[in-house]
Amino acid sequence: MSVTTSPTVPASIIIEKEPDSMTDDHISTCKLIKDQLFEVGPRYTDLKYIGEGAYGMVVSGYDSQTCQRVAIKKLSPFEHQCFCQRTLREIKILARLKHENVINIQDIIRSNVFDQMKDIYLVQQLMECDMYKLIKHQKLSSEHVCYFLYQILRGLKYIHSANVLHRDLKPSNLLLNTNCDLKICDFGLARIADPSCDHSGVLTEYVATRWYRAPEIMLNARGYNKPIDLWSVGCILGEMLNGKPLFPDLLDHLLTFNPNKRIDVSEALAHPYLKQYYDPNDEPTAIHPFTVEMEMDDFPIPKLKQLIWNETQLIKEHILFQKMPIKP
Structure with a gap:
């Protein structure tokens, strides 16, 4: 990932290695x-x-x-x-x-x-760790919070541009390494949200770990869309901040109750909090978005x-x- 504004990437994080639970040979097939x-x-x-x-x-x-x-x-x-x-x-x-x-x-x-x-x-x-394990064992610096949030939103911008809703964003589905690289994983609950189709009554409410569910899901709304993932990002940001009073307005915009007024991913990326990393030319979108036909299953x-x-x-x-x- 190139960042043309030359921001300072946070120092490497220290990830405690868990002891191996078993040994293995190098010749068995199972x-x-x-x-x-x-x-x-x-x-x-x-x-x-x-x-x-x-x-x-x-x-x-x-x-x-x-x-x-x-x-x-x-x-x-x-x-x-x-x-x-x-x-x-x-x-x-x-x-x-x-x-x-x-x-x-x-x-x-x-x-x-x-x-x-x-x-x-x-x-x-x-990858070496996930966000859940990291924030469970150590507090993140302000620089790490900013850099991780930028990468989450950068990946989510691409995912949403492909007409995909992740629907299960949470710390354990954000993978990390010691270089502070972040990757979004686990698309088992993802769905296609083709803007050319009406998905009302089709998308189930049984999505996302309860703590990260948007209110429209908790209220059994059937017409939810991309804002549900932004709510989850807001919940994750709140956990990463761990009480630090950094840019509460961004958190407020992500955790807006009304999904129609909730900030979208492009607006979140352009927030002043992320200005040292923000580069629209290095935030690619999908060339071939998914269509509803891909989800005939x-x-x-x-x-x-x-x-x-x-x-x-x-x-x-x-x-x-x-x-x-x-x-x-």
């Missing part, structure tokens, strides 16, 4: 981790547990081709329709978003036989499994031949 079988060898070895959520477990692994460690997220969606839908949406979206502040897919692993496909593994860049599990198979095959071919970014 590994049992906390009762979860990871079949990602022989390319990926030395698997170590990172964490897990409602929809999958994440481990780190050694990539024998790049000689680097990566993050591997295991998804096992095929017992429930909603899990299949979320998996399909996540891989579709991640495969088509390309931005410095959004996590990408480096590889995808699944069985080469359709009937034997039970799990999907997403291989992504390994209200199908039974067998049909969704076929769609996931097709999508993962497209991604595997894209990675193999290093083609141009996949278009929506």
Whole structure:
């Protein structure tokens, strides 16, 4: 990310390394981790547990081709329709978003036989920490808060320009490294918001961790849109500030109750608080926004499994031949 105004990037953050929970050899093709079988060898070895959520477990692994460690997220969606839908949406979206502040897919692993496909593994860049763990263990300086907020908004501007609502922005979905690079992750609850279509009555209220839900969701409003993500950013900013009285007006604009009066991402980026980083020429938007057709996925599990198979095959071919970014 180039910043033409030459601001001072905050000093590296100190991330406490958690002790390895296990050891591993470098030759096995599968590994049992906390009762979860990871079949990602022989390319990926030395698997170590990172964490897990409602929809999958994440481990780190050694990539024998790049000689680097990566993050591997295991998804096992095929017992429930909603899990299949979320998996399909996540891989579709991640495969088509390309931005410095959004996590990408480096590889995808699944069985080469359709009937034997039970799990999907997403291989992504390994970051060192997430925002939740960071602010849990240390207070952030004013400089770090500003720089992290800028990167969140920069990534969100790109996401929104692609007609995507993240719908689950929270500290644990913001990945960090010691250089203070930030990437937005976990698009399992993301949805397409095509401005050419009326989404009223279509978007569910069951989104976002409760503490980060916008009031229009809590009130069961069916016509919500991009402002829900800005509310979540406001909640995250409040946590990062940890009581520091820095630019309360920006926080007020992000946490405006009426979504129609809430600040949008471009306005937030242009706020004086972020002036040392703000550069409209270095805040790219999506070239090919998503359309509502990309989210036609209200199908039974067998049909969704076929769609996931097709999508993962497209991604595997894209990675193999290093083609141009996949278009929506």
